[in-house]
Amino acid sequence: AQKVTQAQTEISVVEKEDVTLDCVYETRDTTYYLFWYKQPPSGELVFLIRRNSFDEQNEISGRYSWNFQKSTSSFNFTITASQVVDSAVYFCALSERKVTGGGNKLTFGTGTQLKVEL
Amino acid sequence: DSGVTQTPKHLITATGQRVTLRCSPRSGDLSVYWYQQSLDQGLQFLIQYYNGEERAKGNILERFSAQQFPDLHSELNLSSLELGDSALYFCASSALPGQGRNEQFFGPGTRLTVL
Numbered sequence: 444a445q446k447v448t449q450a451q452t453e454i455s456v457v458e459k460e461d462v463t464l465d466c467v468y469e470t471r472d473t474t475y476y477l478f479w480y481k482q483p484p485s486g487e488l489v490f491l492i493r494r495n496s497f498d499e500q501n502e503i504s505g506r507y508s509w510n511f512q513k514s515t516s517s518f519n520f521t522i523t524a525s526q527v528v529d530s531a532v533y534f535c536a537l538s539e540r541k542v543t544g545g546g547n548k549l550t551f552g553t554g555t556q557l558k559v560e561l
Numbered sequence: 562d563s564g565v566t567q568t569p570k571h572l573i574t575a576t577g578q579r580v581t582l583r584c585s586p587r588s589g590d591l592s593v594y595w596y597q598q599s600l601d602q603g604l605q606f607l608i609q610y611y612n613g614e615e616r617a618k619g620n621i622l623e624r625f626s627a628q629q630f631p632d633l634h635s636e637l638n639l640s641s642l643e644l645g646d647s648a649l650y651f652c653a654s655s656a657l658p659g660q661g662r663n664e665q666f667f668g669p670g671t672r673l674t675v676l
Contacts, residue, residue: 476663487563488651488667534604538663548594548617549653549665551604 445470447537449552456525456559464520464555466535472496477511477518478536478549488534494518525559532556564588565668567652573674579640582671586633586654592616593635594655594665595627599648610635642675649673 446469456462468477479491492502494511502509506523522529532554538547564587574580586593595607597620606619610629621627624642629635639646649672653665 478664480667486649486672487669488653490563490664490666493664547663548606548609548619549596549604550606553603 445472445475445537445539445550447535447550447552449535449555451555452553453556453558456557458527458559458561459524461521461523462525462557462559464522464533464535464557466518466520466552468516468518468535468537470537470539472539474539476538476547478538479509479518479520480534480536480551481531482534482554483531491520522557525557527559527561530557530559563666563668565652565654565666567650567668567671569671570669571672571674573676574642575676576642576644578642578675579638580642580673582637582639582650582652582673584635584637584652584654584668586635586652587666590654590656590666591633592655593629593633594653595621595635595637596651596653596667597648598651598670599645602648604651607637639673644675647673647675 448467475496477494481489499511508521510519534554535552536549538549566585568583591612594609596604598604607621608627609617613629624640627637649670651670652668655665
């Protein structure tokens with residue numbers, strides 16, 4: 444069975460600090476996808492990134508960066524120079540890959556509430 | 562804006578009642594997923610449809626059912642509602658994985674309150 448663990452329930456930082464959100468996953472599949480979603484106070488779920496299990500290259504997008512380490516089953520998310528607008532709940536998610544069409548269900552972690560204060 | 566629409570945005574009803582939540586996927590997406598977000602259960606997958614057919618079932622109660630119509634919109638029906646069914650219900654859609662894209666795009670959600 445798939446499982447995603449986000450051990451950090453809540454993190455508070457002061458604006459401009461860097462912050463890393465941890466994600467550890469479990470799966471028996473050899474091919475899978477990892478995701479991060481953001482849920483701001485307004486409630487919608489916003490897709491941030493997808494990572495394939497066969498691609499361990501780290502990725503940077505502006506102030507966001509992701510560190511995927513298959514050896515430790517981790518997919519951590521770092522926000523550099525955090526801003527108040529980054530305040531949200533961040534979810535890590537996992538899906539297996541299937542050969543049939545139609546997509547796959549997402550297994551979510553419990554989320555990390557990030558509070559960025561002035 | 563993800564391109565996924567959900568109606569209604571809010572729904573308040575009483576125990577024992579039945580409600581229908583509606584979702585329209587992004588243009589071109591054939592897969593629709595339903596998720597429930599509650600304080601005690603977190604984000605849980607309920608059910609997936611692909612081009613009108615049920616493809617996967619998660620932790621969906623027997624009192625709940627869904628379908629996807631020929632125009633690809635989907636409805637989630639919740640009946641004999643209980644207080645514990647109060648939650649945020651999300652619909653998501655995705656393209657075919659064979660195209661190398663597997664991310665799901667979520668609608669704004671329907672907040673259901675059962676009194």
